Amino acid sequence: MTEKKFDFSIIMEDDNDAVPDDIWGGVPVREDRKGPKTIAILIFIGGLMILFQAYSDFQSHSLEDIPASEVDRLLEAPxxxxxxxxxxxxxxxxxxxxxxxxxxxxxxxxxxxxxTLITIGSINLFRLLKSGPKIATTGAGIGFIAGLYGSHLIRIASDENLSGALLLTYEIFTYLCGTCMFLCGAFSALPLINARARAALRDGSSKKVELQSNESEE
Incomplete structure (x- = not known):
């Protein structure tokens, strides 16, 4: 009798180990490591482009008088x-x-x-850390609000002084800024929404826990 009980317990343990930890709707979910890393590369490029635009805006704010040659170049096409x-x-x-x-x-x-947040988040996402998409999504939200509000103030100034194609350009730029930041936020949040991508993400402390448990076993 004791031998049968022992065999039964072994079978139960094997069955439990065979069940995946991440189950969605009763269906086992297979990890997708490639998808989050692809998204990480895309939003990393987006983060660099956002930083470039931030630097350009800072230069515009710091410049009191635009050189006449620069104004002529800007106004030539419109x-x-x-x-x-x-x-x-x-x-x-x-x-x-x-x-x-x-x-x-x-x-x-x-x-x-x-x-900055999107770039940091993309690096963490590439390392398959759960904090990555959260940081990047937060950054996209900040950029969406600040970008729209700042662009709106610039558009008001353009309404009062400009006309024609150049006026339309600043109006379009307002919507373009909001759309780009929304898409960046949507891409950043995708690994948290997709079940297979979410299954591949881990906490930053998971490796430390595994190392500590291995050391304690030794």
Missing amino acids: NSQTDTPITNEEYQQFHDDARESGGYLIRSIGLFISG
């Missing part, structure tokens, strides 16, 4: 498409109003924080 060209003085006034409203500075600071 003025060729309208009967009422924008003068250098009007564009300079737009630049001054945008700086005074804080639009460039708000967008620069917000996008810098956003780009």
